[in-house]
Amino acid sequence: MNKIQMKTPLVEIDGDEMTRVLWEVIKEKLLLPFIELKTEYYDLGLKNRDNTNDDVTFKSAEAIKKYGVGVKCATITANAARKVEYDLQYMHASPNATIRAILDGTVFRKPISVSRIKPSVNTWKAPIVIGRHAYGDVYKAAEMEIEAPGKVELVYTKADGTERRETIADFTGSGIVQGMHNLDESIRSFARACFVYALAEKLPVWFATKDTISKKYDGRFKEIFQEVYDKEYKSKCDAAGIDYFYTLIDDAVARVVKAEGGFLWACKNYDGDVQSDMIASAAGSLAMMTSVLVSPSGVFEYEAAHGTVQQHYYRWQKGEKTSTNPAALIFAWTGALAKRAELDNILELADFSKRLEAALLNTIEDGIMTGDLARLSDPPPQKVLNSWEFIDEIAGRI
Numbered sequence: 001m002n003k004i005q006m007k008t009p010l011v012e013i014d015g016d017e018m019t020r021v022l023w024e025v026i027k028e029k030l031l032l033p034f035i036e037l038k039t040e041y042y043d044l045g046l047k048n049r050d051n052t053n054d055d056v057t058f059k060s061a062e063a064i065k066k067y068g069v070g071v072k073c074a075t076i077t078a079n080a081a082r083k084v085e086y087d088l089q090y091m092h093a094s095p096n097a098t099i100r101a102i103l104d105g106t107v108f109r110k111p112i113s114v115s116r117i118k119p120s121v122n123t124w125k126a127p128i129v130i131g132r133h134a135y136g137d138v139y140k141a142a143e144m145e146i147e148a149p150g151k152v153e154l155v156y157t158k159a160d161g162t163e164r165r166e167t168i169a170d171f172t173g174s175g176i177v178q179g180m181h182n183l184d185e186s187i188r189s190f191a192r193a194c195f196v197y198a199l200a201e202k203l204p205v206w207f208a209t210k211d212t213i214s215k216k217y218d219g220r221f222k223e224i225f226q227e228v229y230d231k232e233y234k235s236k237c238d239a240a241g242i243d244y245f246y247t248l249i250d251d252a253v254a255r256v257v258k259a260e261g262g263f264l265w266a267c268k269n270y271d272g273d274v275q276s277d278m279i280a281s282a283a284g285s286l287a288m289m290t291s292v293l294v295s296p297s298g299v300f301e302y303e304a305a306h307g308t309v310q311q312h313y314y315r316w317q318k319g320e321k322t323s324t325n326p327a328a329l330i331f332a333w334t335g336a337l338a339k340r341a342e343l344d345n346i347l348e349l350a351d352f353s354k355r356l357e358a359a360l361l362n363t364i365e366d367g368i369m370t371g372d373l374a375r376l377s378d379p380p381p382q383k384v385l386n387s388w389e390f391i392d393e394i395a396g397r398i
Ligand code: NAP
Pocket: 073, 074, 075, 076, 077, 078, 096, 286, 287, 303, 304, 305, 306, 307, 308, 309, 310, 311, 312, 323, 324, 325, 326, 327, 372
């Protein structure tokens, strides 16, 4: 059989733990037999990030900028326990946050729907897509522990040296403080990315913040979003029959669980982090959530929405063949390959990525699945497989 040829390299970003194990299996069984894979490989395994002082993370983001499309495995975000476990020099920043900061852009997360898995929210008839702003806020904040009484201020020093100050708190004892920011330009590209995605997918857009409390910070988000909509997208949205709806974040959360779905929910960075896990788990499983970072400069990074599935990894290390669901990782690859195919105009590659997705979905529709889905499947599954058997089953159907 002639393998499918690629033109431009795909930026391949390897990661950690169980997802790293499955990454290899997916390549070996589902990709390499069919495609002459052309990738530029970056190893973002925690140990290699530590050895390179995170240089590899920066380089991988620059490579995505250069080539236009990347596919990323899940990676550990270091914390105190990981520092000990991996004998790290220091606590590394989240690689996802680093890459998102370099690429700017917005992360869109969409559940992978299968008829056997009914959403826990029974009013949902169509997927809810989360558009998560990928820059700033708490992910790029400065924090300080305050050890004793004292005054903490925000100080803005302008280029001409003049200052503006705002008291945050007069501490009477120890405590904590945090300073975060965002940029008008980033918020504007967030809004644009959302309307572009919504128009392409014909989805209405919801946006919510807490502007009643955070009048300046969240207020600015609300203002910019409205302005971008009115000036740049309203007429296009009207023509496409989709609308834009703004409300408070708590009202949005309450409405989402009563809605029918089928809309794009634009979320600030933290809201998107939290709500995409809620949507994913209510839609079925974290393992059934796709994720793509779309930057305003037109580059794309595909990944799974879930993490490295740490507990499964420890069981795998003890010799167990775990039943970890590879669906979102496979969709990360098919998304990236399909985008590469579109940009390089390679029809066979576009077709292959559709066939691989269909093979995966048909396997589940036929009642053959991993343990996480077996618990949710209605009707009950025919066969519950471990990840290796499940991937073989998919390979047989491509
Ligand atoms: P996680 O890896 O998403 O897993 C949490 C739980 O969700 C698992 O224990 C498992 O539940 C279930 N799960 C998630 N993905 C699954 C899959 N593919 N198949 C079957 N079950 C799945 O989150 P975590 O364990 O809290 O985090 C582990 C590491 O991932 C952390 O170091 C974190 O920093 C990192 N992380 C990375 C990313 C990223 O790179 N994008 C995102 C989030 C977290 P059961 O145990 O009940 O089977």
